[in-house]
Amino acid sequence: MKKIAIQGTLGSYHDIAAHKYFEGEEIELICCANFEDVFAAVKKDSQTIGMLAIENTIAGSLLHNNELLRQSGTQIIGEYKLRISHSFVCLPEEDWNDITEVNSHPIALMQCREFLAQHPKMKVVEGEDTALSAEIIKRENQKGHAAICSKAAAERYGMKVLQEGIETNKHNFTRFLVVADPWQVDEIRRHPHPETNKASMVFTLPHTEGSLSQVLSILSFYSINLTKIQSLPIIGREWEYQFYVDVAFDNILRYKQSIAAITPLTKELKILGEYADGKSNI
Numbered sequence: 001m002k003k004i005a006i007q008g009t010l011g012s013y014h015d016i017a018a019h020k021y022f023e024g025e026e027i028e029l030i031c032c033a034n035f036e037d038v039f040a041a042v043k044k045d046s047q048t049i050g051m052l053a054i055e056n057t058i059a060g061s062l063l064h065n066n067e068l069l070r071q072s073g074t075q076i077i078g079e080y081k082l083r084i085s086h087s088f089v090c091l092p093e094e095d096w097n098d099i100t101e102v103n104s105h106p107i108a109l110m111q112c113r114e115f116l117a118q119h120p121k122m123k124v125v126e127g128e129d130t131a132l133s134a135e136i137i138k139r140e141n142q143k144g145h146a147a148i149c150s151k152a153a154a155e156r157y158g159m160k161v162l163q164e165g166i167e168t169n170k171h172n173f174t175r176f177l178v179v180a181d182p183w184q185v186d187e188i189r190r191h192p193h194p195e196t197n198k199a200s201m202v203f204t205l206p207h208t209e210g211s212l213s214q215v216l217s218i219l220s221f222y223s224i225n226l227t228k229i230q231s232l233p234i235i236g237r238e239w240e241y242q243f244y245v246d247v248a249f250d251n252i253l254r255y256k257q258s259i260a261a262i263t264p265l266t267k268e269l270k271i272l273g274e275y276a277d278g279k280s281n282i
Helices: 013-021 035-044 063-072 106-111 113-117 130-139 151-156 182-188 211-221 252-265
Strands: 002-007 027-032 049-056 075-083 087-090 101-104 123-126 145-149 160-164 173-180 198-204 225-233 241-248 267-275
Touching: 002 013, 002 035, 013 027, 013 049, 013 075, 013 130, 013 173, 027 035, 035 049, 035 063, 035 173, 049 063, 049 075, 063 173, 063 225, 063 241, 063 267, 075 182, 087 151, 101 106, 101 130, 106 113, 106 123, 106 145, 130 145, 130 151, 145 151, 151 160, 173 182, 173 267, 198 252, 211 252, 252 267
Parallel strands: 002 027, 002 049, 075 267, 101 123, 101 145
Antiparallel strands: 049 173, 075 173, 087 145, 087 160, 198 241, 198 267, 225 241
């Protein structure tokens, strides 16, 4: 049985993504209050696998998770792209006319802005997690409260679904990374091992003209597809940045050659993981 540390509780989108990624395998979830605790769980037990959201097609990148990943020393072994569909749920005996307050994670609330604008009399309150909001309402019998969460969370906690698909943009996907202790990767990686065609890395560059364009030109020369680039300032070093880059490739030898070519141009280059591109779950 695999132990998977996730942020959130049972019925959360992290829960759904973990079961989708490890479909057909027996897993035990370790539910964590925050992403720091996810990495702490992996550090405490090297057999534990972490799963964490890294970016959303609407909300963008979770910048803090980039830094946690770099500092953790874990290695990315896979990814999963989950279609996010939000439901508006309440206690079984209540209905639309009873609702005065809606609770959910701030990102979920943001993704349902148009729906909430149609119900201006409802007080909007941010919570730690989508599924946890539903669980608390049911456990504490909070009348007049509704939650925005997954349909799976509503079913798990016995909540009534008043409306499904309330997200503003239906092309709403979250990309989750699967991370592990680097010494345990070969033992816990999925079998059969999918073809490696994607990598994530982080590096800094000299504060000189054209330093970034030189790196990008080399990646292009080796037919390496840049799928994401995110810059974050380096604390305490004015006007210097770390670059988090995802690349995709169809020839691992060319990829290895490109890394060898850009390494002399970078500072502190670190490969965060090499893995298979995660297909979208529609």
